[in-house]
Amino acid sequence: MMLHRFVEPAVRSALTRMGVSADHPIALETPRNAGQGDLASTVAMSLAKTLGKAPKVIAEEICTELRSAPYIQHVDVAGPGFINVTFDRSVYHVVLAELLQQADGIGRSSIGVGSRVNVEYVSANPTGPLHAGHGRNCAVGDTIANLYAWCGFNVTREYYFNNAGNQMNKLAESIDARLHQHLGADVEFPEDGYHGEYITLIAQHVADAHGSAVLDLPEVERRDLCKKAGEQWCFATIRATLEKLTIHHDVYFNEDSLYTDGKVQQVIDTLRGNGLAYEKDGALWFALEQLGNPQDKVIVKSSGEPTYRLPDIAYHCDKLERGFDVVVDIFGADHIATIPDVVAGVRAMGLDETKIRTVIHQMVTFIEDGEVVKFSKRSGTSFTLDDLIEEVGADVVRFFFIMRAVGTHLEFDLNLAKEEGDKNPVFYLQYAHARIASILRKAAEQGLQVSDAVDLSVLVHDKEIALIDVLSRYGGTIERACVNLEPQAVAEYLREVAAAYHHFYHDCRILGTEEPLQSARLALALVTQRALRNGLQIVGVSAPDVM
RNA sequence: GCGCCCAUAGCUCAGCUGGAUAGAGCAGCAGCCUUCUAAGCUGUAGGUCGCAGGUUCGAAUCCUGCUGGGCGCGCCA
Numbered sequence: 008m009m010l011h012r013f014v015e016p017a018v019r020s021a022l023t024r025m026g027v028s029a030d031h032p033i034a035l036e037t038p039r040n041a042g043q044g045d046l047a048s049t050v051a052m053s054l055a056k057t058l059g060k061a062p063k064v065i066a067e068e069i070c071t072e073l074r075s076a077p078y079i080q081h082v083d084v085a086g087p088g089f090i091n092v093t094f095d096r097s098v099y100h101v102v103l104a105e106l107l108q109q110a111d112g113i114g115r116s117s118i119g120v121g122s123r124v125n126v127e128y129v130s131a132n133p134t135g136p137l138h139a140g141h142g143r144n145c146a147v148g149d150t151i152a153n154l155y156a157w158c159g160f161n162v163t164r165e166y167y168f169n170n171a172g173n174q175m176n177k178l179a180e181s182i183d184a185r186l187h188q189h190l191g192a193d194v195e196f197p198e199d200g201y202h203g204e205y206i207t208l209i210a211q212h213v214a215d216a217h218g219s220a221v222l223d224l225p226e227v228e229r230r231d232l233c234k235k236a237g238e239q240w241c242f243a244t245i246r247a248t249l250e251k252l253t254i255h256h257d258v259y260f261n262e263d264s265l266y267t268d269g270k271v272q273q274v275i276d277t278l279r280g281n282g283l284a285y286e287k288d289g290a291l292w293f294a295l296e297q298l299g300n301p302q303d304k305v306i307v308k309s310s311g312e313p314t315y316r317l318p319d320i321a322y323h324c325d326k327l328e329r330g331f332d333v334v335v336d337i338f339g340a341d342h343i344a345t346i347p348d349v350v351a352g353v354r355a356m357g358l359d360e361t362k363i364r365t366v367i368h369q370m371v372t373f374i375e376d377g378e379v380v381k382f383s384k385r386s387g388t389s390f391t392l393d394d395l396i397e398e399v400g401a402d403v404v405r406f407f408f409i410m411r412a413v414g415t416h417l418e419f420d421l422n423l424a425k426e427e428g429d430k431n432p433v434f435y436l437q438y439a440h441a442r443i444a445s446i447l448r449k450a451a452e453q454g455l456q457v458s459d460a461v462d463l464s465v466l467v468h469d470k471e472i473a474l475i476d477v478l479s480r481y482g483g484t485i486e487r488a489c490v491n492l493e494p495q496a497v498a499e500y501l502r503e504v505a506a507a508y509h510h511f512y513h514d515c516r517i518l519g520t521e522e523p524l525q526s527a528r529l530a531l532a533l534v535t536q537r538a539l540r541n542g543l544q545i546v547g548v549s550a551p552d553v554m
Numbered sequence: 555g556c557g558c559c560c561a562u563a564g565c566u567c568a569g570c571u572g573g574a575u576a577g578a579g580c581a582g583c584a585g586c587c588u589u590c591u592a593a594g595c596u597g598u599a600g601g602u603c604g605c606a607g608g609u610u611c612g613a614a615u616c617c618u619g620c621u622g623g624g625c626g627c628g629c630c631a
Contacts, residue, residue, distance in 0.1 A: 032571070040575065049573055052611070062611075086574050087611060132631070172631060199630095290629050301557080301627090308629040315631045340625045343558055369559065370625070374566095411567065415560060416624060423566085423580080429593050430580060438593045446590050487570065499568060502578075509594055518590045532590095554593065 009102050009479040010046055011035050013078050014092055018050060021072035025065070027054060037476075044083075044091030045476070051088040062088025099475040100463040106478055106534045108459055113534065114481045114541045119160030119489075125326050126152040128337040129249065129256070130167040133241035134178045135203050137248050137392040138382060140339075140371045143417060145392070146408035146547065147368050147494055148337040149254045153545045154489040154497070155333075163331070166256040167322060170238055171263040172315060177201065178241075179234035185210035186233065190219050203389060209233075209240045248392050251401050253547055260325075262318055270321040271313060274356065275306070283355050298351045319345065320352030327358045335492070336365045343367055366492050368413040375421040399424040405547040406433045409494040432502065436543060437551055439505035443536040444552035446517055450529055453518075457530045462523040470511040471531060477507040478538055485545070494546065501542045508535045 018033050031054070038047045051066035058065060066084040073082045073090070078098040085091050106113055128148020131141055149164070156162045181200035185207045188194065200206075213221065213236045221229060242259075249255070265271050275291070278284035283294045289309030293316065296303055306317040326334045338346070346365055353360040373380040373390070382390045396404050403424045410432065411417050423430060450456075466475070480500070488496040517528040540550040 034571070034573090036570075036573080038574080039577085043574070047574085052573075055611075089574065169631070174631060288629080292629095305629045310629075312629085314629065319631095340559070342626085342631085344626050345631085347557095367559080367625095372624095415567080418566065420566070420580095427593080431593080432579070434593050435579090438591080442591055442594080449590065484570085491570090493570095495568080496570080499578090502568090506578090512590080513595045516590070554591075 009105070009482065010094070010098065010476075013076070013094065013098055014046055014048070014073065017073045017076040017079075018048065018069055018090075021069040022050070022054075024072075025054075025058065025068065027058070037480075038091065043085065043089070044093040046092045046094070048090040048092070049088075051084075051090060055088070066090050096467055096472065097464065099472050099479075100466065102479045103463050103466070103475050103531065103534065104459075106475075106481075106538075107457075107461075107463075107530055111537060111541070113478075113537045114157060114485050114545075116158040116482055116486045116489075118486055119155060119158040122159075122332040123161045123163070123330060124155050124333040124335060125163045125165055125329070125331040126155065126335045126337070127165045127167055127326075128152070129245075129254070130169065131245065132169045132172075132174055133238050133245065134174050134201060135205060135241060136244050136389075139373060139390045139392050139395040139419075140382070142252075142392050142395060142404055143368050143371050143408045144337055144339060145249065145252055145254055146405045147366065147413055149252070150405075150409050150494040150497070150546050151335065151337065151366065151489075151492055153547070154485065154494070155335075157485055157541075157545055158489045160333075163258055164254075164256045165258040165260055165326075168242070168259050168261050170261055171266060171318065173312070175234055175238065176230075178206075178237045179230045181206045182209050182213065182233035182237050183230055186213055186229075187222065189214050190222055192222060205240070205244070206237075209237050212236055212240065248396070251393075251396050252405055253401070260322070262322070265318050265321045265325070270325055271318055274317060274321045274324065274352070277356055278306075278352075281355060293348070293352065295348060295351055298355060300347055300351050304348060316345065316348050316352070319349050320356070323349055323353050323363065324356050324358055327353065327362060332362060334363045336363065338365060338367050340367055340369045364492065366413055369416045371408075371417045371419055373419045373421055380421065402437070402548045403431065403433050406498065409546055410498040412493065412495050432498075433548060434554070436501050436505045436539060437548070438554055439508050440536060440539045440543070440550045441552060441554040442512065443508070443532050443539070446532055447529075447536065448552075449518060455526070455529060457526065457533045461526045461530045463527050463530065465524045465527050466531060468511075468515055470507075470514045471528070474507040474511045474531060474535065477503050478534060481538055481542075497542055497546055501539065501546075504535065504538055504542065508532075508539075 014035060015033055022031060034049045034053065035046055038044055051069060052062040054065055055062040063084055066088045069090055070082045070084060073079060073092065078095050080093045080095045082090060082092050126148060129145050131137055152162050152164045177197065177199060178201055180197045184194050184196045184200065189210050213233060275284065278293060283297060284306065285292055285294060290305045291307035292303045293306045294303050304316060305314055307313050323334065350360045350363060353363065380390065398421065407419055407424055484496060484500045488494065515528060517525060517532060520528065543550045
């Protein structure tokens with residue numbers, strides 16, 4: 008936080024004099040209540056035991072040092088030993104001037120410079136369109152990738168395209184069956200096949216492309232044709248949906264490449280060589296118990312086909328071998344069980360599994376008119392992500408899916424989402440942005456421009472200071488959201504920024520005010536607009552100039 | 555049965571590394587537009603932070619147990 012640096016050096020110096028080691032953290036927080044200063048520290052209380060002194064005594068000693076530090080108006084000790092710092096108002100002018108100079112870079116951080124991170128998200132099987140629930144993975148993953156990028160990391164956004172498993176054969180069988188039906192042949196639809204309307208659509212494409220002669224092809228060849236057509240259609244459909252949410256992946260990693268490259272075989276060989284894989288009942292087992300996990304698991308079925316675990320391990324090894332410093336997986340709660348196995352596998356392969364970070368988001372429930380929406384009851388077939396975007400718009404989809412902590416179950420209120428008024432939290436943020444845009448337009452028409460040389464010292468109103476205070480926490484908030492993988496912290500912060508601006512707007516007239524106050528307020532509005540625009544960009548929501 | 559997650563205002567949820575009187579939106583009630591966008595603002599009301607212990611100067615936050623809900627525990631992915 009930007010204000011910390013006006014306090015930390017003096018506190019550190021006082022602590023050093025008391026013989027406290029330099030790595031002792033200096034806890035600083037923004038007091039919740041009025042009358043407790045602008046910044047408070049609990050460091051005196053945390054040191055009471057080690058120093059063997061009363062917290063108030065320690066606090067007093069620190070205060071002596073602090074009182075002579077620049078920009079500090081007064082310091083006092085309160086309660087059990089809180090150190091409450093009140094800044095001279097000029098500190099806020101210094102901070103705002105810096106924020107103004109950062110221009111469009113406000114909120115950026117450099118903590119990740121020099122590090123490469125891979126964020127894998129969406130990764131839905133290419134066996135059909137994305138359903139509405141997939142939206143959470145999409146939004147959370149893309150926001151986390153954005154956060155890394157804003158913190159200076161070199162980010163690769165990756166989609167693990169699961170095109171080698173058994174489910175692709177089921178897709179091919181389903182399409183083949185519809186193909187026969189479409190061409191007038193009588194066949195039974197596979198019991199566990201995919202029933203969506205899109206299967207019929209893909210079958211029609213195959214029929215159109217190859218004519219009825221396709222039925223005369225050998226089954227293997229025809230199935231392959233169906234599989235390819237299905238994969239292509241699903242891939243294109245999924246990408247089109249992601250496009251609507253402004254999500255673009257850098258790498259689409261094909262699962263089948265793990266077989267053609269020999270990566271899967273390499274895992275088998277290494278595990279065997281280390282005595283971590285053994286044959287039983289005709290299958291190959293991964294000796295997870297030896298690695299401390301609850302039970303051994305099959306990695307190659309007796310049919311010779313691998314289970315998903317094997318390519319998953321090979322895939323994660325591949326990501327680490329590509330040299331990423333951090334490998335992030337975004338998973339739904341239904342995938343929790345697979346993670347320990349993969350991590351154990353990566354470690355068994357001799358790679359650093361601590362670079363892997365997993366984000367597990369809980370499930371989503373859609374509510375409409377007070378009732379739970381059944382996925383299967385929408386549009387006759389299923390409630391797709393496209394349907395959801397169609398109903399509430401891409402901005403609302405992205406924001407609603409990240410506005411709650413990933414670890415909690417999300418209730419997606421469709422009525423609230425569709426509301427285009429004051430109840431909808433997305434509009435509250437966008438409205439603040441549009442309001443500022445409007446003022447800046449009018450200012451420009453009058454020939455007013457914000458320059459870095461503007462005199463900010465005239466900003467002394469409570470609401471002005473409060474807004475600057477919120478803005479000063481921008482960088483730190485983004486860093487924390489990134490390090491902790493908490494997208495909702497951005498949503499929460501943006502609400503604070505918008506609220507602080509609306510309060511300021513209500514009390515402080517900008518245009519038509521005497522100079523230099525008009526210019527100073529204009530500068531404050533400009534910085535706020537940049538903060539909102541950047542924050543909205545991080546969560547993938549548009550920042551309209553007009554509403 | 556085992557593992558992971560969750561439990562905070564009527565509803566949906568915030569709550570930074572434990573901190574001072576627990577925060578916001580919606581719903582409720584009462585107000586504010588001849589002036590930069592009222593998609594805004596102000597006020598009011600609403601709570602044994604699931605329960606019981608423990609650690610601590612201090613616990614919604616950490617630990618243990620319990621209750622209630624979600625997800626998972628396959629030679630499916």
